[in-house]
Amino acid sequence: MKFTIQNNDPKSNARAGFIETDHGNIETPIFMPVGTIGSVKAVHINDLKDAVKAQIILGNTYHLYLRPGLDVLEGAGGLHKFNGWDRPILTDSGGFQVFSLAHRRKITNEGVTFQSHIDGSRHLFTPERVMDIERSIGADIMMAFDECPPYPCEKDYARNSMNITHGWLDRCISHFNKTEPKYGHSQALFPIVQGSVYTDLRKESAEYIAKLGCEGNAIGGVSVGEPIDLMYEMTEIVCNILPKDKPRYLMGVGTPANILEGISMGVDMFDCVMPTRNGRNGMIFTRNGMMNMKNEKWKHDFSPIDSESDLYSDLQYSKAYLRHLFSANEILGPMIASLHNLHFYLWLVKEARKHIIANDFATWKAQILPIVSQKL
RNA sequence: GGGGAGAUUCCAGAGUGGCUAAAUGGGGCAGACUGUAAAUCUGUUGGGCGACCUUCGGAGGUUCGAAUCCUCCUCUCCCCA
Numbered sequence: 001m002k003f004t005i006q007n008n009d010p011k012s013n014a015r016a017g018f019i020e021t022d023h024g025n026i027e028t029p030i031f032m033p034v035g036t037i038g039s040v041k042a043v044h045i046n047d048l049k050d051a052v053k054a055q056i057i058l059g060n061t062y063h064l065y066l067r068p069g070l071d072v073l074e075g076a077g078g079l080h081k082f083n084g085w086d087r088p089i090l091t092d093s094g095g096f097q098v099f100s101l102a103h104r105r106k107i108t109n110e111g112v113t114f115q116s117h118i119d120g121s122r123h124l125f126t127p128e129r130v131m132d133i134e135r136s137i138g139a140d141i142m143m144a145f146d147e148c149p150p151y152p153c154e155k156d157y158a159r160n161s162m163n164i165t166h167g168w169l170d171r172c173i174s175h176f177n178k179t180e181p182k183y184g185h186s187q188a189l190f191p192i193v194q195g196s197v198y199t200d201l202r203k204e205s206a207e208y209i210a211k212l213g214c215e216g217n218a219i220g221g222v223s224v225g226e227p228i229d230l231m232y233e234m235t236e237i238v239c240n241i242l243p244k245d246k247p248r249y250l251m252g253v254g255t256p257a258n259i260l261e262g263i264s265m266g267v268d269m270f271d272c273v274m275p276t277r278n279g280r281n282g283m284i285f286t287r288n289g290m291m292n293m294k295n296e297k298w299k300h301d302f303s304p305i306d307s308e309s310d311l312y313s314d315l316q317y318s319k320a321y322l323r324h325l326f327s328a329n330e331i332l333g334p335m336i337a338s339l340h341n342l343h344f345y346l347w348l349v350k351e352a353r354k355h356i357i358a359n360d361f362a363t364w365k366a367q368i369l370p371i372v373s374q375k376l
Numbered sequence: 377g378g379g380g381a382g383a384u385u386c387c388a389g390a391g392u393g394g395c396u397a398a399a400u401g402g403g404g405c406a407g408a409c410u411g412u413a414a415a416u417c418u419g420u421u422g423g424g425c426g427a428c429c430u431u432c433g434g435a436g437g438u439u440c441g442a443a444u445c446c447u448c449c450u451c452u453c454c455c456c457a
Contacts, residue, residue: 036412058411096411104413117413148411192411223410231410251411258410273412280415281408296405327404334415 001140001188001215003028003247003268009355011362013239013266016353019216019247021140022185023080023088026055028247028268029352031259031345032090034276036060037067038083041276042331042338045084051311052342053350055087056140058271061133062094062125066116070136078138078183090271091139093130095146095165095192096252099224107147109164127171131179131189138183143218144172146192151226158196162205165194173212190249192220193238197230206241217242218249219267223258232261239266256285256348256372260365263352270349275341280334282326285344289374291319293337298323305336311343348372 005017019026033040033048035057040048048054059079068082076082079089097114098105104115111126127145134142146165149158169191176189191209195201209217219238222231235250242248249269250262259270275285282294286306291298298319305322306314313336325333355364 032411034412041412042415060412063412090411092411097413099411101413143411146411218411220411225410249411254410272410273414274410277412277414277416278409281417283409292407294406329415331415 001186003216003245005245007357007359009264009361010359012264012365014263014352014356014361015266015268016356017247017268019088019268021088021188023086023140024055026088027350027353029259029263029349029356030055030269031349032056032058032269032271033342033345034058034271034273035083035085036273037063038079040338040342042280042335043276043342047339048085048342049087051313051339052346054342054346057085057087057089059089059091059137059139060094060097061091061130061137061143062097062114064091064137065094065123065133066118070133073138074136074182078136080138080183088140089138090141090190091134091137091143092251093134093143093145094125095143095220096148098146099148099150102150107164109167111145111168112147127168128175131172131175135179135182135187138181138185139187140185141188141190141216142176144169144189144191146194146220148221148224149194149196151197151224153196155196155198155201158194158198158201161196162194162201165192166205166208169209169212173214188215190214190216190218192218192251193242194221195234196221197226197234199233199237202234202237203241206238210242213243214246216247216249216269218251218269220251222250223252223254223272228258231258232265235262235267236265256345257369259345259348260352260369260372263349263356264362264365275345276338279337279339279341282333282337284337284340285372286340286376287344287347287368287372289371289376291376293319293322293333294326295323305340306344309340309343309347311340314340314343 002020005015008015017028033054038059080086098112106113111124114123130145145168147161149161181187191214193205193209195205247268250267253262253270254272284291284293301319304315305317305319322336355361
């Protein structure tokens with residue numbers, strides 16, 4: 001994996017670049033659709049490639065390990081072959097599930113004992129085990145196994161959690177270096193900065209990770225319910241410490257506004273369930289603001305879903321029809337909305353990239369941010 | 377023609393003397409959603425939007441008090457001829 005910066009925005013820390021992987025290049029800043037269980041919910045691979053123009057998607061170690069399981073994934077020849085996505089894939093390590101499935105796990109220095117949310121069976125995840133699983137999945141970018149602390153979180157807990165994450169990280173790197181990719185393409189390992197909302201912990205964690213010289217670095221433990229200003233504050237602190245010549249990944253973020261702010265702080269990669277989950281729940285993001293397509297106000301609005309978009313379905317279907325699909329609980333509604341939202345998110349980062357290269361990102365951001373954030 | 381059951385708030389459907397503006401479900405309306413246990417979850421749904429007023433087929437009656445009891449009327453459904 002190789003990261004090249006093409007241009008730095010003169011008035012912010014935003015930068016445009018590209019990442020080269022064995023499955024193709026990724027232009028940054030980039031948004032990565034989330035495909036937890038090996039599928040970006042409600043969206044076909046073909047649409048993801050041709051309509052959304054997604055460049056990289058996510059998978060999740062914990063979920064894929066439980067189902068379909070490693071025998072199936074290895075039998076298929078890795079996740080790329082299994083789901084037909086031949087572009088880059090990033091796998092989250094299951095660290096977020098340490099947080100989201102908090103009531104069914106136990107954390108020790110050794111690792112985490114999980115109880116499966118599917119059948120209640122117990123599983124032990126250690127850093128070594130997670131590296132092995134991510135090797136079996138075959139992601140181009142593997143995330144280190146971390147603990148994502150909740151918010152709010154006492155400082156003592158946050159410090160201890162950060163130290164555990166750092167200890168696990170050392171073991172991840174060591175095991176990563178001892179093992180080989182299984183499918184002939186190279187894999188990179190990204191460590192994850194933690195430290196909750198405490199500036200000194202965040203600095204300590206970022207400095208710890210900056211020294212390791214990994215191929216890319218991630219900021220975790222944000223977007224877990226903390227005030228947005230705190231998220232921005234932590235992101236900024238960490239970005240200023242992480243190496244400039246390596247991609248920075250802000251995990252789990254976020255709204256269009258969050259992404260624009262993140263880019264201006266120097267973040268290169270984002271992922272979030274919001275475009276797909278909110279899409280399934282009837283909410284769409286557009287360059288003119290956010291719309292709840294279930295609302296009565298669209299009932300007789302026969303104009304295209306998004307007339308400024310170049311996505312076929314945005315022009316083909318009307319707002320009234322999309323509202324009807326949601327009212328009738330038709331599966332096509334979530335499909336159209338998810339596709340639309342992903343297309344918009346990818347459009348947004350592509351536009352941002354264009355303006356970074358044109359040296360007017362900050363101006364453009366100031367202009368578009370209030371517009372995309374409003375409710376229609 | 378004979379016998380029986382029933383009419384409840386947008387719909388379906390509980391309720392059978394006061395705790396009932398009325399269960400529950402559906403529908404409607406609105407909100408939430410940030411490394412996905414999510415095609416999910418939450419709120420609200422007579423009016424005035426205060427301690428107030430009008431509701432449970434219609435009219436009358438019993439009672440301190442009725443959606444709930446009585447009388448008549450209207451309509452619906454079922455069974456037997």
